[in-house]
Amino acid sequence: MKAVGLTRYLPIDDPASLQDLELPDPGVPKGADLLVRIQAVSVNPVDTKQRAAREGEEIPARVLGYDASGTVEAVGPDVTAFAPGDEVFYAGDVTRPGSNAEWHWVDERLVGRKPTTLDFTEAAALPLTVLTAWELLFQRMPLHFDGRRHAGQTLLVIGGAGGVGSIAIQLARHAGFTVVATASRDASAEWCRRMGADHVIDHHQPLPEQLHALGLAQVDVALNLADTDRYWDVLGELLAPQGHVGLIVEPRGALRIGDPYKSKCIGIHWEFMFARARFRTPDMIEQHRILSRVASLVDAGALRSTAHTSLGTINAAHLREAHRLLEGGGVIGKLVLSGW
Numbered sequence: 001m002k003a004v005g006l007t008r009y010l011p012i013d014d015p016a017s018l019q020d021l022e023l024p025d026p027g028v029p030k031g032a033d034l035l036v037r038i039q040a041v042s043v044n045p046v047d048t049k050q051r052a053a054r055e056g057e058e059i060p061a062r063v064l065g066y067d068a069s070g071t072v073e074a075v076g077p078d079v080t081a082f083a084p085g086d087e088v089f090y091a092g093d094v095t096r097p098g099s100n101a102e103w104h105w106v107d108e109r110l111v112g113r114k115p116t117t118l119d120f121t122e123a124a125a126l127p128l129t130v131l132t133a134w135e136l137l138f139q140r141m142p143l144h145f146d147g148r149r150h151a152g153q154t155l156l157v158i159g160g161a162g163g164v165g166s167i168a169i170q171l172a173r174h175a176g177f178t179v180v181a182t183a184s185r186d187a188s189a190e191w192c193r194r195m196g197a198d199h200v201i202d203h204h205q206p207l208p209e210q211l212h213a214l215g216l217a218q219v220d221v222a223l224n225l226a227d228t229d230r231y232w233d234v235l236g237e238l239l240a241p242q243g244h245v246g247l248i249v250e251p252r253g254a255l256r257i258g259d260p261y262k263s264k265c266i267g268i269h270w271e272f273m274f275a276r277a278r279f280r281t282p283d284m285i286e287q288h289r290i291l292s293r294v295a296s297l298v299d300a301g302a303l304r305s306t307a308h309t310s311l312g313t314i315n316a317a318h319l320r321e322a323h324r325l326l327e328g329g330g331v332i333g334k335l336v337l338s339g340w
């Protein structure tokens with residue numbers, strides 16, 4: 001089968017950093033695995049972090065890639081929820097071979113049925129980021145998706161135009177929040193508004209002044225989706241007493257978790273989308289449930305795909321371009337690739 005992978009960890013401008021490969025077909029799936037014929041993928045910063053230049057060699061080659069959509073070709077003996085022919089989308093498991101391959105094994109508990117109103121490319125944009133945002137908002141934080149219970153509350157999204165921000169804005173709006181997103185360019189600010197942000201402010205300018213200009217002295221919830229260290233102090237200042245901060249990016253240094261976080265009783269919540277798969281937690285099937293719910297919401301018109309730029313077919317040159325763009329830090333929405 002065709003695949004794209006690496007044998008050495010090289011800078012992305014080196015053509016050998018990601019290579020076109022011909023690998024043996026994967027064979028019959030075992031246990032709770034599905035064998036999926038990959039139709040489309042999207043690329044995330046985690047792909048670039050896994051590929052980042054360092055010592056080490058992979059023999060056989062290592063295949064990366066997490067977000068995927070495709071068609072179930074065969075199922076393992078323990079599979080109960082899927083059958084051959086089902087169209088699916090998922091983000092998979094960072095500890096297993098990736099989805100940048102024509103065929104891929106994935107545990108059915110991590111998989112959802114693809115929204116019927118999206119094509120494979122639009123669907124591949126969603127899983128990793130929607131799982132991140134959903135788990136963070138509604139499973140790590142004590143927030144509620146249904147019933148608009150957060151009407152009257154304000155949620156700040158740092159990095160609103162990124163992959164996670166684009167879907168977090170949509171989920172928070174649905175939950176009733178007034179959403180303030182940050183973006184530093186006209187194009188990324190416009191995209192945040194398209195995703196449903198009520199207000200957009202610039203993360204390169206001081207945040208408190210911009211919020212005050214909107215009549216907002218504080219925010220109830222802040223999602224720091226860009227740089228944990230850089231916004232730590234200002235979010236401590238901006239968060240309301242008993243508010244919540246959500247984090248998804250590894251900090252570079254130690255964080256001072258005392259005042260003002262302590263005196264305001266601010267909840268600090270970490271999300272790592274691969275935690276359930278990596279530690280094989282007993283509730284792994286939650287990701288199947290979340291993706292199934294998201295597919296219904298998309299088909300009902302309540303959520304939309306965050307696909308922004310299609311880079312063409314799935315091959316090494318196009319994946320290197322995706323990694324290069326992501327490493328530049330200015331991607332809007334999701335980068336998607338489809339077909340072989």
Ligand SMILES: NC(=O)c1ccc[n+]([C@@H]2O[C@H](COP(=O)([O-])OP(=O)(O)OC[C@H]3O[C@@H](n4cnc5c(N)ncnc54)[C@H](OP(=O)(O)O)[C@@H]3O)[C@@H](O)[C@H]2O)c1
Pocket residue numbers: 044045046128129132158159160161162163164165182183184185188189203225226227247248249271272273274326329330331332333
């Ligand atoms: N823990 C988890 O489970 C998990 C899951 C997914 C992602 N992540 C991590 O979360 C981060 C974001 O992921 P993503 O997929 O959303 O990335 P992304 O799509 O590459 O984000 C790009 C966006 O980030 C914004 N940005 C760049 N520098 C910024 C800064 N200093 N402050 C605020 N915004 C900034 C840019 O906005 P402008 O162009 O407007 O400046 C751009 O639109 C990555 O580090 C990723 O590895 C973690």
